[in-house]
Amino acid sequence: MEVDQLQRSFLEYTNSLFRFLDGQFGQLQLLQDESNPEFVFEVVSLFFEDSERILNDLTLALDQQNVDFKKIDAHVHQFKGSSSSIGAQRVRNACIAFRNFCEGQNVEACRRCLQQVKQEYLLVKTKLEALLRLEQQILAAGGVIPMLDS
Amino acid sequence: MEFHVLAVDDSIIDRKLIERLLKTSSYQVTAVESGVKALEFLGLLDDENTNTHVQKAVEVNLIITDYSMPSVTGYDLLRKIKESAMLKDIPVVIMSSENIPSRINNCLEQGAEEFFLKPVQQSDVNKLRPHLMRGKCRTQNQQNIINKRKPLEECLSPDRTRPRFNDFELVQ
Numbered sequence: 001m002e003v004d005q006l007q008r009s010f011l012e013y014t015n016s017l018f019r020f021l022d023g024q025f026g027q028l029q030l031l032q033d034e035s036n037p038e039f040v041f042e043v044v045s046l047f048f049e050d051s052e053r054i055l056n057d058l059t060l061a062l063d064q065q066n067v068d069f070k071k072i073d074a075h076v077h078q079f080k081g082s083s084s085s086i087g088a089q090r091v092r093n094a095c096i097a098f099r100n101f102c103e104g105q106n107v108e109a110c111r112r113c114l115q116q117v118k119q120e121y122l123l124v125k126t127k128l129e130a131l132l133r134l135e136q137q138i139l140a141a142g143g144v145i146p147m148l149d150s
Numbered sequence: 151m152e153f154h155v156l157a158v159d160d161s162i163i164d165r166k167l168i169e170r171l172l173k174t175s176s177y178q179v180t181a182v183e184s185g186v187k188a189l190e191f192l193g194l195l196d197d198e199n200t201n202t203h204v205q206k207a208v209e210v211n212l213i214i215t216d217y218s219m220p221s222v223t224g225y226d227l228l229r230k231i232k233e234s235a236m237l238k239d240i241p242v243v244i245m246s247s248e249n250i251p252s253r254i255n256n257c258l259e260q261g262a263e264e265f266f267l268k269p270v271q272q273s274d275v276n277k278l279r280p281h282l283m284r285g286k287c288r289t290q291n292q293q294n295i296i297n298k299r300k301p302l303e304e305c306l307s308p309d310r311t312r313p314r315f316n317d318f319e320l321v322q
Contacts, residue, residue, distance in 0.1 A: 024269050031171070036170065042166065046162055046163050046166060050161075050162060050163060075186070076219070081268065082161055082164070082269065084247060084269055085164055085167055
């Protein structure tokens with residue numbers, strides 16, 4: 001596929017992600033340059049690893065006989081932070097809702113929140129992976145990743 | 151003038167972000183994952199008596215730390231730095247994901263220069279330069295006194311060129 005076409009697809013796809021990724025993701029893209037060509041890929045990869053670890057910890061914590069709500073709140077707070085840093089606004093919002101339910105100390109409600117957070121995470125993960133694939137295709141075709149209008 | 155910033159954050163993503171942001175401003179960065187590691191790096195961990203503080207081989211010109219960290223929080227770190235005779239003049243900046251006015255006030259009262267809301271932006275990092283310039287000036291004066299050299303007569307003057315000085319042999 002021609003570089004032009006790939007770059008157009010990239011821009012179109014990025015624009016379609018506005019519901020899932022806010023301005024913070026754009027800030028990350030601006031931090032990528034010739035001296036740090038893999039920056040976005042690296043941050044996103046760290047986010048995936050970190051998120052999966054937190055989701056596992058949350059699942060375990062909610063499975064306990066005596067649920068430690070303080071611990072759960074701490075994990076969700078962490079996840080809220082990391083999703084916010086990457087611009088994953090729907091994940092962040094799901095975490096905010098989750099923390100409110102933690103205060104209520106209702107295990108069932110918390111389990112539902114966890115499902116919600118997981119869903120949002122998987123959605124944004126799919127989008128980010130597709131975006132990174134497009135980037136790789138552009139680079140492989142000898143093009144440069146187009147800069148977005150901030 | 152080269153500046154060295156110590157960044158402290160328990161989030162691996164935020165560490166990567168702050169490191170990149172600081173490097174775009176051409177600062178040297180050491181990023182650590184906890185308040186304890188920061189205290190260790192600054193030489194504040196072992197000795198209670200700050201008068202016998204062991205001078206680090208690497209100068210730190212600014213410390214930027216997350217507020218919410220397990221064990222030693224950013225606030226604890228700030229206090230320990232301000233209580234240290236050797237380190238109190240190093241500018242400290244706090245970062246937090248939570249916009250709590252009482253938290254912000256407490257940090258500023260304890261001597262933090264700035265309080266940044268996360269996610270930290272390039273525009274926030276741009277605010278660090280004046281603090282770095284001031285901090286570098288003060289610590290150079292302190293080192294001169296320790297080494298029993300003449301204190302710098304001038305430090306920063308926008309019109310004249312800055313005085314040149316050799317690397318110091320630091321006191322052990």
